Amino acid sequence: MARLLFGLGVAAVIFTIYAVADCAFFDRMRIRGLSRGWWIVVIIFVPIIGPVLWFIIGRGRRTSSVSGGRGHTVAPDDDTDFLRRLGQDTEQDERIRRLEQELAELDSEADTPGSADDQHPAGPGATRPDNPETPGEAGPSGRPNA
Incomplete structure (x- = not known):
């Protein structure tokens, strides 16, 4: 039983040292929650739980887009x-x-003088489709149509 406890203690110390080193060398822009110094304090003074919290909460993930990281510029x-x-x-x-x-x-087609809109096949006295009144009758303005 003593060997098991000794082995677990050594594993906890190694895990804590690894978490402190990881926090110390981790990119400052990706640390979440607390500042780097406070994370090291939590890792050292809260055994087992501190390093676990660092890896779950404090260690930020990389952003999915290439240019989306803070402080990271891409050509x-x-x-x-x-x-x-x-x-x-x-x-x-x-x-x-x-x-x-x-x-x-x-x-340019509409501005040409020989366009179909400017010519009336029936002659000057015929009614136009957009003006159904016959020539000589008073139009909407009260003047006779020409």
């Missing part, structure tokens, strides 16, 4: 999210350019 050509947004922006710019070109073509 734009290494950031996959940035590169994906560039491709989307390029596609949107190209689509906008095509739509503007089509709109300019439609405007």
Whole structure:
């Protein structure tokens, strides 16, 4: 029985030393809960529970995105999210350019003097589809239509 207790004591000391060393060399930006000094105090003065709390609570995980870590910068050509947004922006710019070109073509067709909107096949005395009154009758303004 004494050997078992001695073995558990040695394991607890090794675990505590490992937790103190891990806390001392761990990235300061990823420590959660308490500051580094307070975590070392908790690890040393609360046997077994202190190191367990350090590994469960205090030791922060890495962020899932490449550029999402605090204090960690990534070059734009290494950031996959940035590169994906560039491709989307390029596609949107190209689509906008095509739509503007089509709109300019439609405007130029409507501005030509011989367009279908300016000509009336029935002649000047015929009624237009957008003005159903017959020539000579008073229109909405009270003046006779020409």
